[in-house]
Amino acid sequence: MPAVSASAHDPRRxxxxxxxxxxxxxxxxxxxxxVKALGGAVPPGQIVFFRGLVxxxxxxxxxxxxxxxxxxxxxxxxxxxxxxxxxSFSMFCWFVSLTMIPLAEMSAISFxxxxxVTLLALLFLGERIHAYxxxxxxxxxxxxxxxxxxxxxxxxSAALGKGMGLLAxxxxxxxxxxxxxxxGSEHALTITFYFFVTSSALALLTLPxxxxxxxxxxxxxxxxVTGIFGVLGQLAMTWSYHYAEASLIAxxxxxxxxxxxxxxxxxxxxxxxxxxxxxxxxxxxxxxxILWREYRRLPRNARAQAAASFQx
Numbered sequence: 001m002p003a004v005s006a007s008a009h010d011p012r013r014x015x016x017x018x019x020x021x022x023x024x025x026x027x028x029x030x031x032x033x034x035v036k037a038l039g040g041a042v043p044p045g046q047i048v049f050f051r052g053l054v055x056x057x058x059x060x061x062x063x064x065x066x067x068x069x070x071x072x073x074x075x076x077x078x079x080x081x082x083x084x085x086x087x088s089f090s091m092f093c094w095f096v097s098l099t100m101i102p103l104a105e106m107s108a109i110s111f112x113x114x115x116x117v118t119l120l121a122l123l124f125l126g127e128r129i130h131a132y133x134x135x136x137x138x139x140x141x142x143x144x145x146x147x148x149x150x151x152x153x154x155x156x157s158a159a160l161g162k163g164m165g166l167l168a169x170x171x172x173x174x175x176x177x178x179x180x181x182x183x184g185s186e187h188a189l190t191i192t193f194y195f196f197v198t199s200s201a202l203a204l205l206t207l208p209x210x211x212x213x214x215x216x217x218x219x220x221x222x223x224x225v226t227g228i229f230g231v232l233g234q235l236a237m238t239w240s241y242h243y244a245e246a247s248l249i250a251x252x253x254x255x256x257x258x259x260x261x262x263x264x265x266x267x268x269x270x271x272x273x274x275x276x277x278x279x280x281x282x283x284x285x286x287x288x289x290i291l292w293r294e295y296r297r298l299p300r301n302a303r304a305q306a307a308a309s310f311q312x
Contacts, residue, residue: 081179
């Protein structure tokens with residue numbers, strides 16, 4: 001992905017970056033709503049497979065226009081395998097969770113990813129965690145316990161759904177940790193392409209254990225919407241960081257909760273549990289503190305590079 005231009009502070013570019021980000025939020029939430037609408041009628045493996053097919057076709061077309069298919073060649077197979085496997089497991093868990101709990105609750109749980117990234121950096125990268133990050137972690141995981149605690153102590157689909165949501169966040173944190181090591185040497189299209197190759201291959205492996213039914217016309221439409229809006233959302237998010245700095249774009253992620261609540265209520269008749277409204281602000285605040293402090297610690301000449309980072 002190209003670096004942020006020196007004129008990224010231009011209000012017109014910033015406005016364009018915000019526009020791309022808002023579009024990505026709507027697209028990714030439309031994808032999530034489509035997955036939820038498919039429910040248990042279409043297995044998660046089948047959804048992941050068709051989303052991957054659509055995304056690979058779009059990315060291959062973009063690579064061809066931007067410099068030829070050579071953009072998709074790589075020798076860094078181990079790094080791609082690690083990142084793609086973690087991302088694929090995250091997507092599987094996310095799709096399963098979406099069929100079991102309200103959209104707003106899944107959105108709130110997804111905000112735990114920065115918390116898990118911080119813990120993984122401590123455990124595997126040896127990074128030091130200062131007092132402000134320990135405080136943010138404590139506040140954030142307190143919010144997690146408020147959101148998922150009541151259901152995890154019980155049984156049923158809500159408990160499984162929230163558990164799968166947390167697993168999705170953990171695997172997403174692993175994917176982002178691996179991505180840190182790759183973003184400086186691999187093109188964003190290359191990283192994304194092999195992620196979808198891996199996820200589609202893994203989806204095929206589920207076929208003997210979870211047979212795929214022939215979709216109805218409505219289900220074919222929803223599968224198409226899942227693939228198209230998924231890849232459009234990712235590309236729009238990438239371009240939002242091209243036009244505007246991360247400090248402006250990243251906080252817009254929290255609009256996901258608002259959009260998820262509106263769609264969940266008007267489309268699926270969902271009303272998030274009271275625990276979500278209590279715990280979500282704690283998780284959001286903790287993640288925002290971590291992201292803001294990490295960004296502020298960067299030298300000024302490194303912030304543009306951070307703003308150009310491709311995010312999952």
